[in-house]
Structures are given as structure tokens and as C-alpha cells.
Amino acid sequence: MKFALVTGANKSIGFEVARQLAREGVYVYLGSRSAENGAEAVGRLKAQGLNNVESIQLDITDDASVLKARKEIGKKTSVLDVLINNAGIFGGHPQTALVATIDQFKATYDANVYGAVRVTQAFIDLLKKSPAPRIVNVSSSQGSITLHSDPAYKYYDYKGAVYLSSKSALNMYTVVLAYEFKNTPFKINAVCPGFTKTDFNGHRGPGTVEDAGKRVVKYALIGEDGPTGKFFSEENNPATGEIPW
Template sequence: MKSALITGANKGIGFEVAKILAQKGFFVYLGSRDPENGQAAVEKLKAEGLTNVSAIQLDVTSQASVDAARKAIGALDVLVNNAGISGVSAQSALETAADQYQKVYDTNVFGVVRVTQAFIDLLKNSPEPRIVNVSTAMASLSAAADIYNRNYPKRYVVYQSSKSALNMYTVNLAYELRDTAFKVNAVCPGYTQTDFTGHQGTSTPEEAGQRIAKYALIGQDGPTGQYFSEEYYPAPANCPW
């Protein structure tokens, strides 16, 4: 049985990805910073008949937590770096303090680096290893560079720049693994109705989960080192994140 680890999987998009992969026959580790929330998510899946799941305490901002999770997992085929935070609601390039960048980057960028590097040895043992990094269309430099675009009225410089950095990490990781069986991609789930967006959006968590899971399940003829967004969107005027 193939196995998958999903960070931030106790709710929202991560939970839906876990559900999809479990339905596909994977043994799924649901990474959760809070062990109780992780276990509650597992019990919810088991109530739906999915017994091939397990909760694992995983705080991506803590190297000790990441290392402990690595010791608890013996094999891995798929890693979905889903855990992420938006940061403070008002984000200004002129006024937002550097410590706010550090907090967001610690989860959205450094957390991905910690987890990926910790589990890369297990993934290298898989015949078809997959890494999916959850990104956003808001990280697009070309879209953000259109500074007079009235359809893109609000900016979230901390969050956006963290995801731009994540995209660059993704393509460089794919480059270093280009002559292997790895497929490494960044995927935007769409503007999704979760706690993260104040339950606003144009996509359901189920739809977003399918978009992410697709790239965890691609075959050896699939892409690597790419960014995918099936639902391009600018930041809406009332977007809370």
C-alpha cells in the first residue's frame, strides 16, 4: 500500500486531500499541529469507512516536531505540503513589520523546507515519489505587477511573497530531482470556502482537494517543476486574507 503525508490535514483542503487519497487506497498520515484536532479528523474519516488513516502530530515551524514525525513514519510515496497561514489581515509593503514576514515565512516557506528535507530519504525509496506544494494564484508576479488593475484592488504582500518564494523553491527542488522518478509541482487550489478565507470563495473544499490530489496521483509521464492553477483569480475587494 502506498502512503501519503499531508501537512495541515485536520481540516479544510488538507482534510479533503487526505480523504481522496485514502479513497484511492493510500495509507494517509494526517499531519496536524494539534494532536486532538488531528485525531478528530481521523475519527471523522473512519466513520466514513476509511480506516487506512492515522493522525500524526506535526508542527512545521518546529524542527523537533518534524524530526519526531519522520521517526514515526517508515515509508512514504507522496508528500503534500499543505499547511499555511495568511498572516495579519492588513499587509503593507511600507508598514508591515519584518517579524510578520518571519512568522508567515516560517510556516509557508521554511516549514516546507523542513518537512521536505526531513522526508526526502523516504520518498527516494518510493518507485513513484510525488511532492505537491500548495500555492496560490496570488503569488503571480505578472498579475501583481499590473499595479493599476482595478480587478486586483487589495494586496497581501506578506502572504503573496511567501507563496512566490514557495514557487521558486518548488522549481529548484524539481530541477535537482529532474533525473529521478520524482514529480514535484506547485498547485493553486482556487479561492476556496474554508476557515482560511472566512468561508468565502468560488470553490468548495472538495473541489480544491481534487485539484491538489490530481498532482499527487500523476503518472510517470506527468509534469514536474510546474505551477498549476485551474481557477485563476485576482484578490477580490472583500477578500479577508
């Protein structure tokens, strides 16, 4: 049996990713900042007959919380096969380059960038013990500097200095991390789940959580011949999925 950790898994896309992984027979640890919300999410999955799930209190912005989660999971398994860095925040309004506050930037980067770094560094020892470790950093096509420099990009006018730049930074972390594990069994990619109807965007997105979950899970379970160090958004490139950084 494979073991996976999904951050921000108590609702929305993270919850759906956990559900789909569990359906594939993976034992899933659902990371949730609120222990109560995590337990409730696990209850919903078990009600669907998915018993290979367990909640872990995990605040990705808190060093002590991340290390405690690592210790707790380490007591239960000596290996982690999949890490999904899903948890993140939008960063509030305004997001214009000249009005967005430093506090907005700090809070957003703490979750969207440093959070992924904290969790990855804390669990990398367990991932190294897997014969086929996979890391998926849940990003956004909005973090593509190439696309956002192109007036033909369908979301070209949806600018936001805080959120977009945080995803660009996460993308670069993905590139560097994948490089550091080149010529190893690791497969490390950034995946955009698409503009999905969730609480995150006020339910404005046209996509479903089911489709978003499939896009993430696909790269969490890729085989040894799969890609690494790439950026995927099937919403923007249905043919191959790969989009420019």
C-alpha cells in the same frame, strides 16, 4: 499500497485532500499541529469507512516536532510515495508593504516557506525509496509575480506583501527542488487549490473544498508521463491548468 503525508490535514483543504487520497486506496498520515485535532479528524474519516488513515502530531514550524514525526512514520513505513506540503497561514493584517511588521513576515515565512523546507528535507529519504515519488507544494495564484503585474488579472487589486511574497518564495523553492530531481522519477509541482470557502479566508471564497482537494490530489497521483517543475491553477486556466510564475 501507496503512503502519503499531508500537512495541516485536520481541517479544510488538507482534510479533504487526505479524504480523497484515502478513497483512492492511499494510506494517509494526517499531519496536525494539535494531536487532539488530528485524532478527531481521523475519527471523522473512519466514520466514513476510511480506515487507511492515521494522525501524526506535526508542527511544521518546529524542528523537533518535524524530526519526531519523521521518526514515528519511519517506524511504520520504509517508503513515502506522496508529500503534500499544505499547512500554512495567511499572516494577519495589515499586509501593506510599508505597514506590515517584520514579525508578520517572519511568522508567515516560517510556516509557508521554511515549514515546507523542513518537512521536505526531513522526509526526502523516504520519498527517494518510492518508485514514483510525488511532492505537491500547495501554493496560490496570488504568488504569481507575472499575474500580479498584470492589471487584467482578476485578483490584481488583492495585494498583500506578506502572504503573496511567501507563496512566491515557495514557488521558487518548488522550481529549484524540481530541478535538483530532474531526470528522476520525482514529480514536484506547485498547485493552487483556488479561492476556496474555508476558515483560512473567513469563508469568503466561492470554491468548494471538494474541488480544491481534487486539484491537489490530481498532481499527487500523476503518472510517470506527468509534468514536473510547473505551477498549476485550474481556477485561472481551466484549459491546461498551468499558469506563469
